[in-house]
Amino acid sequence: MVSTEKEEGEHSAKKMRKGLWSPDEDERLYSHITNYGVGTWSSVAQLAGLKRSGKSCRLRWLNYLQPDLKREPISKQEGDLIVSLQKLLGNRWSAIAARIPGRTDNEIKNYWNSRIRKKHRQRMRADGGYQSQSPEMGMGQAEEKGAQDSITDGISLDLCGQAMSGGQVGHGATTSHNSNSADHQPSSQLPVFSCKLAHPGVAAQNGEQQPSLAVPFLKSYQVNFAEEEYVDFLMSLSDDLPEI
DNA sequence: AACTGCACCAACCGCCTGACA
DNA sequence: GTGTCAGGCGGTTGGTGCAGT
Known part of the structure; x- marks a missing residue:
């Protein structure tokens, strides 16, 4: 499952985090994109202070954080x-x-x-x-x-x-x-x-x-x-x- | 209460494509 | 023309919750 921050720290600093996104990560990504836009996804990950790949950030934004997404079940x-x-x-x-x-x-x-x-x-x-x-x-x-x-x-x-x-x-x-x-x-x-x-x-x-x-x-x-x-x-x- | 099967969903993986040097 | 990189896409996997037994 999702590794903790402590566990992350015990691994290589460059090691990418995987698994479910925490609310804190969501907040970081959302506020960064709404404030500064995307630019390149790899830079988003870096500038937002996320140990995630650019791909992962892109996916999280497109599939979950985008403001115009519908939340209700598919009708x-x-x-x-x-x-x-x-x-x-x-x-x-x-x-x-x-x-x-x-x-x-x-x-x-x-x-x-x-x-x-x-x-x-x-x-x-x-x-x-x-x-x-x-x-x-x-x-x-x-x-x-x-x-x-x-x-x-x-x-x-x-x-x-x-x-x-x-x-x-x-x-x-x-x-x-x-x-x-x-x-x-x-x-x-x-x-x-x-x-x-x-x-x-x-x-x-x-x-x-x-x-x-x-x-x-x-x-x-x-x-x-x-x-x-x-x-x-x-x-x-x-x-x-x-x-x- | 414990177990099992199923449905749903989030996220990752691998491949492809286009842009750029 | 070629290599590299980032982004995009479809396929797949793994986790979680719920219903049925």
Whole structure:
């Protein structure tokens, strides 16, 4: 676990501290960055008096200390958006995070991985599972593929109406525009998916640097789909996406 | 009460890329 | 053209808390 200051002192002065951040370290890093900015991360670590690598400081700032981070758990709407964007962009967590304000790539990655595990376990229980896999496989390719299938199913079932800043993905019943509820629609009715999903295509095509969070959405689509067309539409968007 | 399995989360590791000398 | 360094990214690991047995 986290070594104490005394233990640190007993080691080489140059030895980098690892493990969980203490409140004091957080305070040092936060006040340094808010007062002086970042500059280079290695200098931040040095100037803030932290025995941490620049990488570690950067990670702590981006994933925890940044003032504009959301603290509440990922909502169902955000989860749906993550699923949709993962389908679209693959495991490019930073690209996905750039489209979900207040969320970090690490947070999204953790959410995704736990979701994959959950879906996969449900599937294993349901149909006897992938018995050819070794138990220590972890999140190997075969396991992930099985889980991906489940998640594709989840896209068509779980999406619900919610305005996001820049991107919207939602669905309502075919015969009704009342889609405010986050509950699943009855499966007896074919749902219609509405999708307003934006991406930075224009800027990238012009060779401009992709903005991180400030202006992530420069082009949008707003269409309605039957359920079986929805995933195809998301996939087709990927052809229009620039390499990010 | 003790144990076990699971979910969640924070952080590290290794690799890649771009900037710069 | 090449080497070095810092930053960024995705994958993975380890710790913690909670629920179930």
